[in-house]
Amino acid sequence: MATEGSIIDEIYDLVATPDAYDAFMVNLEEKLTTMRQNGEAGYASALSQHMQRASALVDIVTPWRRETDETLHQELAKRVQVTAALDENGNVLDANMAAMTAYDLVPDSSIATLPISTSDTARLKDRVMDMSKHGGRQNSPNDVLRFRNEQSGRPILVRLERYVQPSTQRTLVILRTGDVGWPAHLGPILQDLFDLSRAEIDVIRLMVEGLKVKEMARRRRAAVSTVRSQLQSIFSKTETVDQMDCTRMVYGLALMHEVDEGNLVAARLEARNETAFFPREDQRHVLTLPDGRLLDYSDFGATDGRDVVLWYHDQAFGDVWFKEPVQMAARRNIRIIGPLRPGFGRTTVYPGEASEPRDFVPDVQALLDHLGIDRVTIVSSSSGLVHALAAAAQMPDRITGITACHPLFPVLSDEDLEGTNGYNYLLPHARLHFPASVKFLCKAGFAFVMRSGPAAFGKAVMRASPKDVEWITRPDILPVMVHGRRVHRDQGHVGNFGDLNYREDWRPLLTDCPVAVRLVIGEHDRNVQWGAARRWSDALDHVTLEVLPNSGYMVFHQQYAQILDWAHADLKGQSDA
Structure with missing residues (x-):
């Protein structure tokens, strides 16, 4: 028997899972008939007005939907490495936080954003097109493409994988590099393990990004001697011998937690330390x-x-x-x-x-x-x-x-x-x-906040305003x-x-x-x-x-x-x- 509560639950599912929107609209007319038969004509009348505007509402909502599926998005988010989903032309359909922070690879951008030469970009696009249409022609077991970062001079290693969307059977290409964007959860985890200060965490982040001591000092607006002293303190606390040894340890620690798990661990650590x-x-x-x-x-x-x-x-x-x-x-x-x-x-x-x-x-x-x-x-x-x-x-x-x-x-x-x-x-x-449908939507929105928790709230933030995502997942904000x-x-x-x-x-x-x-x-x-x-x-x-x-x-x-x-x-x- 359809009730106001069940309709609210349906709308909640709609809010939490946008892909359910079409199914909800298709089933709504059947629900209205059932409600009328069960003597709930008042609710049916209110919702019938919703139905009258359904086609226009679908036109409004549809253009904003994420083009890639939620399963793929979650898979990208778990990767610490730079990871992005591409179409056959090299356009970015979705990307994880590392891709956004390291190379500005965001939805609606393209692999032309990568800091590589024009000829290397063309070569990469050809490989993406080939992978998308023919599954790729792998020449060796270790099929990794090598490019040079024109900004830093360091190599960029790229691997491509074929991905078929289950819902549409569309073929996409997953791009991965050996680079990582500094995961927000690493700071509190490092602090907890080694009793590091906030300043020392900042120095480690710059060190992992490959900056030399003078550049670290410039970025931190500190004296070179101060940064050298902080590095020695870091090496002592982490029981590493130099920058290379410490960087290897940090990368290993980053790979021990998937991003979602790492954020949760960081939040718990910050909360335990009585985040202000x-x-x-x-x-x-x-x-x-x-x-x-x-x-x-x-x-x-x-x-x-x-x-x-x-x-x-x-x-x-x-x-x-x-x-x-x-x-x-x-x-x-x-x-x-x-x-x-x-x-x-x-x-x-x-x-x-x-x-x-x-x-x-x-x-x-x-x-x-x-x-x-x-x-x-x-x-x-x-x-x-x-x-x-x-x-x-x-x-x-x-x-x-x-x-x-x-x-x-x-x-x-x-x-x-x-x-x-x-x-x-x-x-x-x-x-x-x-x-007449507003009260149902209000209740559904509140149910979303109360029943979904911070993870779902974060997803909603990403859909609504991607620029807020990095900010909201900061270890000093999430707790x-x-x-x-x-x-x-x-x-x-x-x-x-x-x-x-x-x-x-x-x-x-x-x-x-x-x-x-x-x-x-x-x-x-x-x-x-x-x-x-x-x-x-x-x-x-x-x-x-x-x-x-x-x-x-x-x-x-x-x-x-x-x-x-x-x-x-x-x-x-x-x-x-």
Whole structure:
């Protein structure tokens, strides 16, 4: 018997496994018939609207799908060596992290990116074409191609393998080299084994990349004598005799863990060493409101800071900050207050299916009164913008400005969704054209976060914004993600769905906002509606758009210095500076 729960589970599977999308759509009509027969006409009516837009939605989602299969992608990811999947013309369809970091081999690039001569590139392309069409003509048991790196002068050894995709029977070529990109997990593993410092890990990384001592010193902005001293300390701790011996040991260690396993080991090591994250447990508090309800909030940064940032998070464990921005806030005497919205943490859930941001404002006002805080600036992420605008509308004298990172926008047309990837296109497109299906999609999205864990979250990040992948797998970042999920799991989430941020009637909150609104997007963000961002910033004098370089959708964590600069300026009344 089809139920709302079973439909939600189907949509969850859709979110977690995009290849299931077509099958889901094909089966949906049968489910609708079954639901009607079982007296569930209400759910069937809501989902039938979804069905009416299915063909258009497939057209939207399909162009963003990964061309290579997920099995192949996972196989590439396990390799420490540079590994990439090529078509017959030498175009890169998929690549692992080592290929991206060592040679910039990323999807939609080509083997012409390799730092080899034009004639060597042509020879390599011929071999790829031959391998793809004829299975290759192997001339010797050790069929390794040799090229010269025109940048470093060192050899590049390449091996090609034929791969047939099970789903399409398309023939691809897997390229492997003897080179490795520095695996992010190696740092904490080396530290744990040999009690090395962060500086010594940096020196080892440069040593493995083949740099000489003078170049290491230049890259680290240190004296040559300092680097030599650090090398001697490394040799002593690792019981190696010279750079070659140490490099051999490091390469051997890198091969002992597949990438996924290595990242997990690194995360556990960092967590065991109490990786710094905020808020700490002692910085989380619960305020009992006048009517007896509870408000969960965090208080960190500068303990007694006179300048206060009100932080509106976006999702489960979205209130977790990293060490560097919190330390910078403390140095600037900025205090961070993060109220958890209804349904998050221990904050009391409102009755019914809607969690109205306007209703939450009095609770936040009571919190500020309790803490003796008169004026704040707001920094928000994604859907936190809606709560920020509601607060500004009802407390205009207490809010100095809003900085909205990776913001959610009111979407009025399909053109507003320009720039959004297919997966995140789904929700605003559904809200625009068939709002009755939104509650199912909301629940599916939350189920994805809670049930899939950090690994699936990482896959979603790769699809949404590949530029974020290397950042999010850093050994100082991944444990914070794991910690945030644990905190959220321990505190629980009851959750209300169908928030105001998914309905059109919050547009007046943006158009009539009494304070300046700064929309902040990372230049590589494929997870936000660029069209809507441009339209709203062009149409409203109090709304501006800032596009920050070298950032993806986690722009707040990557560009915290600039974000805190803006927040500090708002608090000082210098928003135009």
